Every structure is written in C-alpha cells, then in structure tokens.
Amino acid sequence: MVESERISRLPPYMFGRISEEKLEARRRGIDVIDLGMGNPDRPPAGHIIEKLCQVAHDPKAHRYSASKGIVHLRKAICEWYERRFGVLLDPEREAVVTIGSKEGISHLALAILNRGDVVVVQDPTYPAYLYAVVIAGGNLVSLPLTEERNFIPDLSKIVSESYPKPRVIILSYPHNPTTQVVDLPFFQELVRFAKKEKIIVIHDLAYSEICFDGYKAPSFLQAKGAKQVGIEFYTMSKSYNMAGWRVGFALGNRKILEALVKIKGYYDYGIFTPIQVASIVALRGSQDCVEDVAETYRKRRDILVSGLNRIGWSVPTPKATMYLWAPIPDRFRKMGSMKFSSLLLKKAEVAVAPGIGFGSYGEGYVRFALVENEHRLRQAVRGIKRSL
Secondary structure, three states, X not given: OOOOHHHHOOOOOOOHHHHHHHHHHHHOOOOOEEOOOOOOOOOOOHHHHHHHHHHHOOHHHHOOOOOOOOHHHHHHXXXXXHHHHXXXXXXXXXXXEEOHHHHHHHHHHHHHOOOOOEEEEEEOOOHHHHHHHHHOOOEEEEEEOOHHXXXXXXXXXXXXXXXXXXXXXXXXXXXXXXXXXXXHHHXXXXXXXXXXXXXXXXXXXXOOOOEXXXXXXXXXXXXXXXXXXXXXXXXXXOOOOOHHHOOEEEEEOHHHHHXXXXXXXXXXXXXXXXXXXXXXXXXXXXXXXXXXXXXXXXXXXHHHHHHXXXXXXXXXXXXXXXXXXXXXXXXXXXXXXXXXXXXXHHHHOEEOEEHHHHOHHHOOEEEEEOOOOHHHHHHHHHHHHHHO
C-alpha cells in the first residue's frame, strides 16, 4: 500500500461524484450555475487589496514570517473581539494566527489528540472537522442535529451514549450546513457542561458577521468561563471575501493554544507578511465592507428563498450564513440527496451540495451556496422549475 493507515481511515469524499458530473457538463459546454461550494464570488474591499500591493513592494516583506502570526495582527484581532463581543484577549498567549481555520483545526487535532481519543462532532457538519479528527487518529462520535430539535444538539447524550468518555467536542454556530443560529445562553450551558464533564470545546465562528433580520451572532468566548474549557476559531474568509488569502485565528484557552503554536512551529512559517498587514487594515478599518457583504447575501437569500417557494419548493429563510438548507421536495425524497443533486445538475443545470456529504443526518437535504449574482439565482430558479 502507498497510503498510510491514517489516510486509508478517511471516509469517502461524498462531493466527488457531483464535482465530476459538474466538470463533465462544463466540458460539454453547459453553463452550470454552481451553488455547491461556499466560495465567495466577490473580491475583498479595495483598501485591503491596496495595502497588500503596497506592502508587497517592500523587499523585506518576502522573507519568512512568524508561524503564530505577526504581533500587530494578533493585537488587531484581540481589539476586534473586544469591540465586537466585549471579550478581552491577550495577544501574546490567547491569540494565534492560522492559515485559515481549516489548517488551524487540522493541526490542533494533531497537537491535542491521542490515538483513540473520542471527539464529538455535529451531524451534519462541515466535513473538514471529520477529516481532521480521523487523520489525527481520533474516534468520531456523531452529535445528531435534527429538524425536530431545530438543529440544536442534546448535550446530555454526549456522555450517556459514548464510551470511552469524549475528550473534545467540535461545534459551529451559525451552523454550516443547516444555517441554524444560537444565542448566548446556549454557550453558557455548553461551558457548564464542558466544565462538569472535563471536555475541551472547539467552536468555529466562521459566519459571525453574515447575519440577517436583526440577529447578531454571539461568540463562544462571551460565555463566562469559556476560556477555561476551550477555544474559538474565527476566519476572514467569508465576512471579508478573503477566502483565498487563508487568514484565520485561534483564540482562547492558553494551554490549548500552546499546543497549537508548538505543532505549527514544526509545520509552517506563517502567512505571507503582506497578507497579514492587509488583514490588520481590514480588522482596524471601516467595517462598511463587512456590512456590504452581509447585505449582498441577504438580497441573494431573499431572491432564492422566494423563488423556490414560489415554484412549490418549501425552503426556510435562514437568519445567518451564506447558505440555504433545503429539505428535498416530498416526491423526490426517496431518491436521496446524491441522486437528487445529480437530477438538478442534469435537468436544471444547477449544482448544489448533497446533504449526505455533511453526515448521515444530512440525508434528505441539499445545500445551496449563495455565491452567484441575483440574475444567475433567478436563472437557477427557472431551471429548477423546469426540472421539477
């Protein structure tokens, strides 16, 4: 065998078949409207790009950077957390810059998990959490999210239904893919639970600024005692349209972050310095660009939700994220999400993500990413109407 044991343990990549069908359709000249991947279609604000270009002209900016992030960027994210959430963080010991939260979570799993450690992960969930745990040698336990419970987990089942006792729990709210949101009391209860059961909490706050209709997402770190039990990841990918820049942060518990810093020191030299300096400008400057991003997704949400409901596909209106989590129409549910996604691609020329790709409890749903302009979304609705 060429593959290592840890790679062979990985679950199948459920989005692969849809990706192949999408590529084949494009080879045949079909104009696929791709709503499958949460990949922002707009650039960052002009002043952020300008700063990147300016610093890139400095010859010294092309040397190796700092693995844990340059100090002024760590200070900038701590200042941002204080302004946004009222959370005080020490930039030296409670903030680490990561190469996007995906890298941070993956390296953290390697840094804190021993072979066989039990990790609780929401189901459905962002698949990168699953892969990070498996590659690190951990054992996964699913925490079901169901529509009957409004996609909020029953924390009491974590301990009662798993053996050995879980060591880590990974969550994300606003949630990808279900778009469910929570309020601060949920995190307060989570902290109490984690203290009682001695479980490490890892929370991913990727969509905190993409909220609608007056809702404002809380931070896990706002809950009293949160820094004693866990950390939170924050990323600039979605809120600032900086997905390809790969800038994220790990914040909170000092001992957990020490482990992350240690392993990152072996693996990377940090993010390109001009990107880090431009990120400082993004965090400290006007946040109008972030509000514009949220407003863009709100408009797209409204167009797609109203369009799908108008043609008879009942879809709820999310309060946050850049997605719709859509239950498959009744007469197509027996097909399953993979075949239904293939149907939409072939008949409507619209690509969506099958729910099963996010976990077994994602079956019966598909996820739309709001990454096309309003005209294309209306075109997508017309195509879906024909196919259904």
